[in-house]
Amino acid sequence: MRDNAVAFSRTHSREFSGLQSLALMLLCLYLMIVSQIGCVVPPPLELEQADAPPNSPPVILGTTDDITLGFPGPIIIDSTIETPITLRVSDNDFQDTVYLNFYVDYGAPSPTPSIITCAGAPGAIERLVDCSSLGLLCLQISDNNFHTVELMASDRPLLFSGEPVFRAVPSDAQISFRSWQMQCI
Helix, strand or coil, rough: CHHHHHHHHHHHHHHHHHHHHHHHHHHHHHHHHHHHEEEEECCCCCCCCCCCCCCCCCEEEEEEECCCCCCCCEEEECCCCEEEEEEECCCCCCCCCCCEEEEEECCCCCCCCCCEEECCCCCEEEEEEEEEEEEHHCCCCCCCCCEEEEEEEECCCCCCCCEEEEEECCCCEEEEEEEEEEEEE
């Protein structure tokens, strides 16, 4: 009787391991098929609203004449020649006006007001902003030394008072800077 029981258990253990293998194989096949099925409904191609983060900062991309304000500089400005400049700026908040303010030697030794101010109208993410002559940056400079020029871009106008002096903006404003070493000749 004992020999029959051993033979019975061996036969059924082989069948059971065969069933286990078949079940494992079917499970793998099922998982493979399920993982290959994707979403059959395509996402909408148009956004209901802009996907830019709220109130993102404007970015100074350069000029239409990169030689004029080549980065990182230095830039040489002939104060006797009127050189108007067109700046390329980007602001993901295309409904914002972009305000540009040029400063020379700001904070050396004390804060100085903006020398050139210009604004880019809303309506596009990337825009061109026409500014005054760069020669204005040299109006108060009487030497041939290098000076620091900073360009501040903001999506809100400057405040008449507040900190930092001559650069104060509303608390919800976003700003960015670009700077160069400049020599007036």
